[in-house]
Amino acid sequence: MRTVVVTGAASGMGAAVRQRMLADGCRVIGVDLRDADILADLSTAQGRAGAIDAVLSQSGGRIDQLVCCAGLGPHVDPATLVASVNYFGVVALLDGLFDALREGTQPCAVVVSSSSATLQSWEGSPLRDAYLANDEAGVLAMLAAAAQAEATREQAGYIAYASSKHAVTAAARQRAAAWGQAGVRLNVVAPGAVETPLLQAGLADPRYGDAIRDFLPPLRRRAQAEEVAALIAFLCGPQAAYMHGNVVFVDGGLDAAQRPLTF
Numbered sequence: 001m002r003t004v005v006v007t008g009a010a011s012g013m014g015a016a017v018r019q020r021m022l023a024d025g026c027r028v029i030g031v032d033l034r035d036a037d038i039l040a041d042l043s044t045a046q047g048r049a050g051a052i053d054a055v056l057s058q059s060g061g062r063i064d065q066l067v068c069c070a071g072l073g074p075h076v077d078p079a080t081l082v083a084s085v086n087y088f089g090v091v092a093l094l095d096g097l098f099d100a101l102r103e104g105t106q107p108c109a110v111v112v113s114s115s116s117a118t119l120q121s122w123e124g125s126p127l128r129d130a131y132l133a134n135d136e137a138g139v140l141a142m143l144a145a146a147a148q149a150e151a152t153r154e155q156a157g158y159i160a161y162a163s164s165k166h167a168v169t170a171a172a173r174q175r176a177a178a179w180g181q182a183g184v185r186l187n188v189v190a191p192g193a194v195e196t197p198l199l200q201a202g203l204a205d206p207r208y209g210d211a212i213r214d215f216l217p218p219l220r221r222r223a224q225a226e227e228v229a230a231l232i233a234f235l236c237g238p239q240a241a242y243m244h245g246n247v248v249f250v251d252g253g254l255d256a257a258q259r260p261l262t263f
């Protein structure tokens, strides 16, 4: 029986992945703030270390799959919390559970990023460099400054969200060489708008609600969490054995509509 660790397993896409993996006969170890096998706050170094220890102890140090769904939306205050969960909470688990994955059978990990990772260029950005240097204090200081400055105050949540999703995508791709040589596949899923509590909270936010509402992709609807879970299950399965270091959009055509000449 495959052992699958799912972060953010209590809600939305993480809950859908958990259900899908259970239906496929896997053992699932869920990690979340609530309603999970392991209760942990991935926004803090202590919470991340506790989650890794608990996973290693519950799995006997051997896991087959890791699916990182836990995350926050751009509406969450403070914006710094968004970066702590969406980037540092993911990278800590990837690195902390890498050795346990190496012990697994046809092991792999999937990181849930977002199509908003590409909506803005972060090339050459000191914020991006601070993420990739794992400089959490530096990232939080820059985001706190953005939340204070008149020009960026309203957009601080979006800056934190989009930059964290861009950086976590880059962090996964940066690991592709070493992970591939170790026989552990690692891919990124980039959803567009998905019907989850996170999206509902964004729609209810006066700063971001209209933009999310207007953001319909060519397929003219939002995704269901189960549609993203189906892609993740595929990426974790034997039919995706040659997929590694890839970023897979599941966005109803949004990325193609926004960047038709870039791929």
Ligand SMILES: NC(=O)c1ccc[n+]([C@@H]2O[C@H](COP(=O)([O-])OP(=O)(O)OC[C@H]3O[C@@H](n4cnc5c(N)ncnc54)[C@H](O)[C@@H]3O)[C@@H](O)[C@H]2O)c1
Residues within 6 Å of the ligand: 007, 008, 009, 010, 011, 012, 013, 014, 031, 032, 033, 034, 040, 041, 042, 043, 044, 069, 070, 071, 072, 073, 085, 086, 112, 113, 114, 115, 190, 191, 192, 193, 194, 195, 196, 197, 198, 199
């Ligand atoms: N819903 C969307 O439209 C959408 C689009 C693109 C990407 N995403 C991303 O998909 C992922 C899943 O989001 P969702 O829409 O299913 O949201 P959700 O709010 O339904 O689920 C997220 C889960 O993460 C958990 N979580 C949040 N902070 C945590 C912390 N500090 N420690 C541990 N767990 C924590 C929450 O408790 C929750 O159960 C997130 O990374 C999100 O950024 C969502």
